[in-house]
Amino acid sequence: xxxxxxxxxxxxxxxxxxxxxxxxxxxxxxxxxxxxxxxxxxxxxxxxxxxxxxxxxxxxxxxxxxxxxxxxxxxxxxxxxxxxxxxxxxxxxxxxxxxxxxxxxxxxxxxxxxxxxxxxxxxxxxxxxxxxxxxxxxxxxxxxxxxxxxxxxxx
Amino acid sequence: xxxxxxxxxxxxxxxxxxxxxxxxxxxxxxxxxxxxxxxxxxxxxxxxxxxxxxxxxxxxxxxxxxxxxxxxxxxxxxxxxxxxxxxxxxxxxxxxxxxxxxxxxxxxxxxxxxxxxxxxxxxxxxxxxxxxxxxxxxxxxxxxxxxxxxxxxxxxxxxxxxxxxxxxxxxxxxxxxxxxxxxxxxxxxxxxxxx
Numbered sequence: 001x002x003x004x005x006x007x008x009x010x011x012x013x014x015x016x017x018x019x020x021x022x023x024x025x026x027x028x029x030x031x032x033x034x035x036x037x038x039x040x041x042x043x044x045x046x047x048x049x050x051x052x053x054x055x056x057x058x059x060x061x062x063x064x065x066x067x068x069x070x071x072x073x074x075x076x077x078x079x080x081x082x083x084x085x086x087x088x089x090x091x092x093x094x095x096x097x098x099x100x101x102x103x104x105x106x107x108x109x110x111x112x113x114x115x116x117x118x119x120x121x122x123x124x125x126x127x128x129x130x131x132x133x134x135x136x137x138x139x140x141x142x143x144x145x146x147x148x149x150x151x152x153x154x155x
Numbered sequence: 156x157x158x159x160x161x162x163x164x165x166x167x168x169x170x171x172x173x174x175x176x177x178x179x180x181x182x183x184x185x186x187x188x189x190x191x192x193x194x195x196x197x198x199x200x201x202x203x204x205x206x207x208x209x210x211x212x213x214x215x216x217x218x219x220x221x222x223x224x225x226x227x228x229x230x231x232x233x234x235x236x237x238x239x240x241x242x243x244x245x246x247x248x249x250x251x252x253x254x255x256x257x258x259x260x261x262x263x264x265x266x267x268x269x270x271x272x273x274x275x276x277x278x279x280x281x282x283x284x285x286x287x288x289x290x291x292x293x294x295x296x297x298x299x300x301x302x303x304x305x306x307x308x309x310x311x312x313x314x315x316x317x318x319x320x321x322x323x324x325x326x327x328x329x330x331x332x333x334x335x336x337x338x339x340x341x342x343x344x345x346x347x348x349x350x
Contacts, residue, residue, distance in 0.1 A: 036224075039269060042224040080297075080314050080315070084310045
């Protein structure tokens, strides 16, 4: 009996260590959606993605219910010209973190179904390259400048 | 004689090739051209607006568009924060203009609603493609429509600097996209102190 239990425990430990899904290794900090100005058809969601696992992980898809389309985007500063481009995936290195922030990588909420309100919570589902997924609750905040008291980009 | 002419042509062609190699750089945006600024008149929801109407005030000029989901809000939020850091008597002598480089999608009414979200004093301007392009060229601002394959439609790549125009209507400096509100306030105050 003891033998069986310890075997089971070993199996569980083993599976937790080796077969842990990307979603289990990735934690999300400070997710927020920037309140879209009136009439603006799209806005960005930002967050810090931390990967506690030993393997690199990719976010390959994002979905949300507030907008018709969700895409992964980045910005390239090409000699002072800001270029926004869709990306296929967002990498999170093993034991590393990736910051989604204004002017850089972000989740784009495109074609908002209804005007959003400050304080609304937007559930965003991130899907990783191993097929696992994670739900993130991102609060809608009014944009503030860096260094200002309400700056959510630096927490 | 004809050999000399041929040689002259060969040398001229050679120089042309070298010159093109050195100076022709079609991929570079026009930010490398030293901008001269100057007066312009564009349309707002409340009628035409001329830069010359703001003599005695410091003008912050920004080129952007309302479909711009990230860079423009970031710049405009910083600008609004800078305006809010100014004393009321200073702020009353500062005008912020957003010139939409996307007149195809930005209506004047929409522009007004958009800029007011950031700061009640901001003014949204645009006009025909040609007129907007002329003003952008005057200030050395670059923009280009780009199809990205995104569901959001086309994006407009653009320089994200804030152009600071003095009380005399002359372009003084370009504040980079990353300038903090405090840096913007310092630059504005410097220009306000010059009469």
